[in-house]
Amino acid sequence: MFVLKNMTKLDKLSPYLRKPIFEKLFNIAEYANFSKEEKNMYDVSLKRKWDEEAVMDYAVKQGVRQGELKNAKENAVKMLSRGFDVQTISEITDLSAEEIKNLLN
Template identity: 40%
Template sequence: MCNRDSGQIFYEGLGFIYLEIINFVKSEAEVEDELDKVFFMLKNMSTLKTLPRIMKSAVFQRFFQLASYAKLTKEERTMYDISLKRKWDAEAVRMYQEGLEEQLGGLEKQLEEAKKAVVSAEARGEHKKAMETALKLTKIGLSVKQIAEATGLSIEEIEKLK
């Protein structure tokens, strides 16, 4: 029950329930709810070799992993920690390498686009230069056919210059 009095909250009726794990006597087959699972796990943790099938949820799996780690000797923990660190390092290197490969792929794509832009710009420049040359040659009085041969432009393009 909760009472409010001038901005303060008072809780009444809160109590504690104590359970002595030694008095929990249910077997794995008798476990019914989540609380029973917790008590079963706490009571039998020291004897469990594997996680019972009734406790396959992520919470119990993590709890079992932590308890298994806690059972290790100091040397075993050190070896486990080194192994775990190597695994994490390898994963970090793999992720970094994937990132670099992704960036490299993006850069290669940009380079190809830049090459295409340069080729296109060169072609436009060459065409513009040929048009300027054709204009000069028309002023000199050369025939359209001669100008087309000299510049590589089509006869239609040259005729538009006149």
């Protein structure tokens, strides 16, 4: 109740109130006090932050996928050298038969 009653008087949270719920409440109150232009600037900065995080997440996922693909191709080459047929290799590595045949070249 103290926080709600005295929110307008608080410049920052005291160490006692440094709990996630109070920090979130304080951030919401700060946002509510922004002018329309400040809210717009804040929203744009949040969008940029989220976009950057999404791009980084996508890049990591693509990197993992590329690593998996490289590993599958290396395994397919080893299997070919040991006499496995193309269909079996395709089933094990999830590579297409065409991809495996290209590895022969």
